[in-house]
Amino acid sequence: MSAYRPLPGRDFADGLEDFDPIDIGGAFGPPAPRRIAPLGPGAILRTLAALCVVVAIGFAAYPAFASGLRLKGDVTARGDVLTLGELVEGAEPALAGRALFRAPALGATGTIQARRIAEAVAALGLGTVETGGRVQVAVQRAARRVGPPEIEAALKRSLETGYGLDARTLSVRLDGEGQALLAPLDLNGQATALDVTYDPRSRRITGLISLGERQASLRVSGVVLEMREVAVLARTLNRGERIEATDIAIERRPREGVPPDAQAAAPAPGEVAQRTLGAGSMLRAGDTAPPEVVLRGETVTIVYETPGVSLSMRGQANESGRLGATVSVLNVASKKALQATVIGPGRVSVGPAAPVRQASAALDTP
Structure with a gap:
């Protein structure tokens, strides 16, 4: 026979894989065949009863899955x-x-x-x-959210109809941050301002913003600002730098903060900065001007024209000037100074307004 004993340090419950056989002598013959007895009536009944219990449990749990909830x-x-x-x-x-x-x-x-x-x-x-x-x-x-833009629009409509103000030139700065009226989704239509009071001296305004015959309402207050359109620089420009269309933006600013000489429109194409202008600054009168087409010290053509007479001579500009400006030029031939009008790049005219004898003298050679 052979016997099994647990390995040292192992618990018996660890399983047979943790055990080794020990030879105690003797021999074993072939194992005897096992005899299987048929099930009796009692065993069959017990098996059927167990199956019924399993089926009953399954049907009890079925509604949880059959309902599909x-x-x-x-x-x-x-x-x-x-x-x-x-x-x-x-x-x-x-x-x-x-x-x-x-x-x-x-x-x-x-x-x-x-x-x-x-x-x-x-x-x-x-x-x-x-x-x-x-x-x-x-x-x-x-919820439907009526935010500051809709609230401001409702107040401006009320100021226009009730106080005769031009809503296009107004802006309302609401008290508090991000005020909004929350209403049910089925409340359609435009928000209206009711019970509005406005003080022209302090420019204070109060009103009740309403939707759907006061089914949803919000009391608001703020300050009314009169606005003015101004031309604002989008980037910094150095003196003499040409201004492009993309360099200018038209913005609405409170009128009390706008200088009287602020420009309301963009400068004409081709104008240049007359001084260094910072980004975000408002353009004022004199900040821009047409470029100078005659530069001091450069050679120019002096033109004298009257009906039937056209004369030209070579000269030198004593000062710079833009188109239409009056500048001093020197007749190189006679060494005499003339007052001329800039008519184009490198061209000036003494015109009929200049004394004829002065122009004739300018044409004389020394």
Whole structure:
């Protein structure tokens, strides 16, 4: 015979794989064949009873799967209550509109525990809800948001109709940050300003912003500003630098902060900066001008024209000038100074206004 003993340091319950055989002598013959007895009537009855129990348990658990009820994900509520159909998939149409919970306030977000939803469904006799492992469901209440732009527009319309002001030149700076009226989604139409009061001296305004015959309303206040359009530089310009169309933006600024000589329109194409101008600054009179087409010290052509007479001579500019400016030029031949009008790049004219004898003298050679 052979016997088994546990290995040193092993627990007996560790299993037979932790044991080694020990030879104690002797020999073993072939194993005797096992005899299998047929099942008796009692054993058959016990087996059938066990099968019935298993089937009964399966049918008891069947409604949880047969109902097809499954918890939805996060929900956006559009009304005052949350219905069965908004929270659970697979609900019968006749019951989908059944209210289960109250929705959060307009624009607010809340949570509902999955356990509470399952309990509410079970109370309706609908069986078990498959949660998919979710512990809670987030619910956000949808709302129409009337923000500062709509509020300002409503107040400006009221100022125009009630106080005769030009809404196009007005801006309303509301008190507080990001004021907004939250209303149900089914409240359509334009926001209106009611009970408006305006003080022209302090420029203070108050009013009630309303939607749907005061079904939703918000009391607001602020300051009315008179605006003026001004030309503002988009980048820094150095003296003499040419101004492009993209360098200028037209903005609306409060009138009390705008200099009287501020330009309301962009300068003519081709004008240049007369001094260094910083980005964001308002253009004022004299900040820009047409470029100088005659430069001091350069050679110019002096032209004298009258009906039937056209004379030209070579000269030198004593000063710079833009188109149409009057500059002093020197007749190189006679060494005499003349007052001439700039008529183009490198060209000046003494014109009929200049004394004829002066022009004739200028043409004489020394």
